[in-house]
Amino acid sequence: MTTASPLRERKKQRTRQALIDTALRLFSSRGFGGVTLDELCEEVEVSKRTFFRYFTGKEDVAMAPLHDMWRAFLEELETIPADGRPLMELMEATLLAALERVADPAWAGRAALSYRLSQETSSMDAYNLHFCESTLGTVMEVLHRRLDLPDDPRTRLAGDMLVAAWRVAAGGWAAEAGDPPSVPDLAARFHAAVAALPGSLTLTADPRPEDR
Amino acid sequence: MTTASPLRERKKQRTRQALIDTALRLFSSRGFGGVTLDELCEEVEVSKRTFFRYFTGKEDVAMAPLHDMWRAFLEELETIPADGRPLMELMEATLLAALERVADPAWAGRAALSYRLSQETSSMDAYNLHFCESTLGTVMEVLHRRLDLPDDPRTRLAGDMLVAAWRVAAGGWAAEAGDPPSVPDLAARFHAAVAALPGSLTLTADPRPEDR
DNA sequence: CGAGCGAATGCCACTCAGTGGCATAAAGGA
DNA sequence: TCCTTTATGCCACTGAGTGGCATTCGCTCG
Numbered sequence A, B: 001m002t003t004a005s006p007l008r009e010r011k012k013q014r015t016r017q018a019l020i021d022t023a024l025r026l027f028s029s030r031g032f033g034g035v036t037l038d039e040l041c042e043e044v045e046v047s048k049r050t051f052f053r054y055f056t057g058k059e060d061v062a063m064a065p066l067h068d069m070w071r072a073f074l075e076e077l078e079t080i081p082a083d084g085r086p087l088m089e090l091m092e093a094t095l096l097a098a099l100e101r102v103a104d105p106a107w108a109g110r111a112a113l114s115y116r117l118s119q120e121t122s123s124m125d126a127y128n129l130h131f132c133e134s135t136l137g138t139v140m141e142v143l144h145r146r147l148d149l150p151d152d153p154r155t156r157l158a159g160d161m162l163v164a165a166w167r168v169a170a171g172g173w174a175a176e177a178g179d180p181p182s183v184p185d186l187a188a189r190f191h192a193a194v195a196a197l198p199g200s201l202t203l204t205a206d207p208r209p210e211d212r
Numbered sequence C: 001c002g003a004g005c006g007a008a009t010g011c012c013a014c015t016c017a018g019t020g021g022c023a024t025a026a027a028g029g030a
Numbered sequence D: 001t002c003c004t005t006t007a008t009g010c011c012a013c014t015g016a017g018t019g020g021c022a023t024t025c026g027c028t029c030g
Helices: A006-030 A037-044 A048-054 A058-062 A064-079 A087-102 A105-120 A122-146 A154-176 A183-195 A197-202 B006-030 B037-044 B048-054 B058-062 B064-079 B087-102 B105-120 B122-146 B154-176 B183-202
Strands: none
Touching: A006 A037, A006 A048, A006 A058, A006 A105, A037 A048, A058 A064, A058 A105, A058 A122, A064 A087, A064 A105, A064 A122, A087 A154, A087 A183, A087 B183, A105 A122, A105 A154, A105 A183, A122 A154, A122 B122, A154 A183, A154 B154, A154 B183, A183 A197, A197 B087, A197 B154, A197 B183, B006 B037, B006 B048, B006 B058, B006 B105, B037 B048, B058 B064, B058 B105, B058 B122, B064 B087, B064 B105, B064 B122, B087 B154, B087 B183, B105 B122, B105 B154, B105 B183, B122 B154, B154 B183
8 A cells, every 4th residue: 555654755855855965065066057967866876867756857956945945935825824914914924934944054054055056057047036936826826715815916916026025135145144054144134125125116216426 | 341231130130030930930839849949940941050049049039029128128228317216117117118119010929929938838937037137137237327226125126026017017918918919008017017016015915704 | 474566766768959160151342 | 353251051969858668675465
């Protein structure tokens, strides 16, 4: 029969984690494009065929920490109390809760590597953006199921703003965070970015004196 | 010497346009993944090597209309009068101006095909998102050069909101626009999306009665 | 403690996107 | 007409990603 048996499962998790850690290490030292999948697989002693049974592609393996975070986000979103709070506040609280759930030091280190890589590798950044947008699609479904939301673009736009704030925060964090990078630091940056959203809408622009 | 001579240049533009139109036609009828570059190149009677001298990849050729739009945006951004208007208003006006500049019926048809394709092809959507973000980087440079902007994330966040509004508008337009798709329709949708931004920040969420 | 079952893996051959190098053709200028 | 510049074609190659099939390993039940 098919009872979830720990031993099999643990081996799988170990292989998966080995692929992730080795990928992050190799990509970080020699660049994303400087490492072939064959090299990565040889290092982990796994066939390339197996690699593709765990991950959908080369970018995917390097983005695993972010996947974890967003998966936690979706799970939190199902259980978070939905009083009459502003949607933005609700989503921010959900993300912060998700962040606490995944928050162990090992995750922070991996996540920082992931984001640094995505900043210097356009295909990873593209993959990352698309993943956020795609997750946002699921987020919209959950929100409409749990909340009485109007059927107009505002909900989607709010989601996009959340993602924008997250990316600003994560970008700065990955670039400037100390060693070891800390999750509270990331959370604080994210909170600040969300708080900056209203101000960015009304920001006025004075021309520089030397301009025309 | 190297004087820009029309005849050579026109030939190049014709090849380029043939690649774009053929790509949009083939991709639209048989799907992005259902067409190989070899087929496309054979149809246009061009070597694959030549294809890659015009475009950076398979996604790139299908996104050409969007590139045109954003290039126009950047050009408009250099010349648009910068009084003390809110930044958001300024960027919106710039994009609407860019839209008027590229607005011929042929462009609208191609752009609609592009966006429809990007909605059903994840690699194209990823490419598209990354392109917007990357263009936004250039936008930030121009803005900081021309305007006296604070050195904090708000400017970037405003840019991300503009992109979010644009994507919402373009997505709806591509999916619902009539035949032929009209540029004024797109412009109106975009204006509405930008106008919806403040409301999306303050949108409140009442729980559905059946939810817990 | 085996036998057998299903899941996970390895191996191999294949397609296709994308690149580098070099020879060739087509334009433009003198 | 000659000569330089520039675009193109051709060929071979790398590397990502996939499908099929045999094999091995963990598990369960007799």
